[in-house]
Amino acid sequence: MTDTTDTERFQVLRKGLLEFLVLAIVSSDDVYVGDILERLKTTDFATREGTLYPLLSKMRRDGLLDHEWQESTAGPPRKYYRLTTAGQHQLAAFRDYWASLSDLIDTIGT
Amino acid sequence: MHRVIDVDLTGQPRPFRLHDDAYDALGAYLDGARTRLGADTDVNEVVDDLERSIGERLTALTTPTDRVLTLADIDAVLDDIGAVETASGAAAGAGSAGSGPAAGTGPAAGWPPADGHRGRRRRLYRIHEGQQFAGVCEGLAAYSEIDVAWVRTIFVLGTIFTAGAFLLVYLVLAFVLPVVGTHAEWVAISDGAYEGAS
Numbered sequence: 613m614t615d616t617t618d619t620e621r622f623q624v625l626r627k628g629l630l631e632f633l634v635l636a637i638v639s640s641d642d643v644y645v646g647d648i649l650e651r652l653k654t655t656d657f658a659t660r661e662g663t664l665y666p667l668l669s670k671m672r673r674d675g676l677l678d679h680e681w682q683e684s685t686a687g688p689p690r691k692y693y694r695l696t697t698a699g700q701h702q703l704a705a706f707r708d709y710w711a712s713l714s715d716l717i718d719t720i721g722t
Numbered sequence: 723m724h725r726v727i728d729v730d731l732t733g734q735p736r737p738f739r740l741h742d743d744a745y746d747a748l749g750a751y752l753d754g755a756r757t758r759l760g761a762d763t764d765v766n767e768v769v770d771d772l773e774r775s776i777g778e779r780l781t782a783l784t785t786p787t788d789r790v791l792t793l794a795d796i797d798a799v800l801d802d803i804g805a806v807e808t809a810s811g812a813a814a815g816a817g818s819a820g821s822g823p824a825a826g827t828g829p830a831a832g833w834p835p836a837d838g839h840r841g842r843r844r845r846l847y848r849i850h851e852g853q854q855f856a857g858v859c860e861g862l863a864a865y866s867e868i869d870v871a872w873v874r875t876i877f878v879l880g881t882i883f884t885a886g887a888f889l890l891v892y893l894v895l896a897f898v899l900p901v902v903g904t905h906a907e908w909v910a911i912s913d914g915a916y917e918g919a920s
Contacts, residue, residue, distance in 0.1 A: 645771070645775065659804070660802065660803055660804030661771070661772060661775045661803045661804060662755075662772070662803050662804030662805045662806045662807055663804060663805075663806075663807040665768045665771040665772055665775075665806075666759060666762065666768050666806060666807065666808050668771075669762065669764040669767055669768050669771075670762075672764075673763070673764065687778055687781060688733045688734065688735070688774065688777075688778075689733075691771070
């Protein structure tokens, strides 16, 4: 089992989890896309605008987040994202589920 | 010898000057993004977002010295932005090299948004000047460079042969397309690019 196959195998997992990481990042503060990319950059979840914008758009459509335009010191105004109440609930539900999942993975088969 | 083309991007106060191959690469990327996002109801919003990010990077490249952007510049920026990946599936062609220019992108690939897109390529609008109903045929004729009489004929015959389905297409277009008053206006909006030797 090489690193490469692991990376590919876990890729699917990461893809599904990205949405929840974005939820968690947005929950901490009002952020714009550059902030989200920066927070993920050093993690296994490093991503790019090409992936992030469609995801944010979908999450907004799902009612999980909202955005407002804010002036930026450098250049044109930016979209700042924040969680809606539904987004906060979704994140809380995900954290609960993750804890139970993590617990299960730790204990099952041992 | 490259031609230089002016490009306006959403959210950017001034146009960028691009070599023609860089311009084609950018157009191909954005068209690819539109095609990829075709099923996404917020396709225009996402493409605007992408344009803003591209614009921010191009601004950084052309500050403080305004210079003409090359294909290498655009490729690097597009690589940084990454292929458009929808939540449901695979990636669209990221770079620019292989994807080819906009020619193959029919209207079905996603409509151009109404504002902020001057000068990149031809745009589909309704045109009031000479209109019979809503100006859809005038707009399609200008867009496709087919005589408006032919476009109308196609619509009329299409409506007859498809038992009205084409009429539905017309009505949808009348509803979704942005409007301009005259052909001259349409030309100005669609073709904001100027060409000069670099």
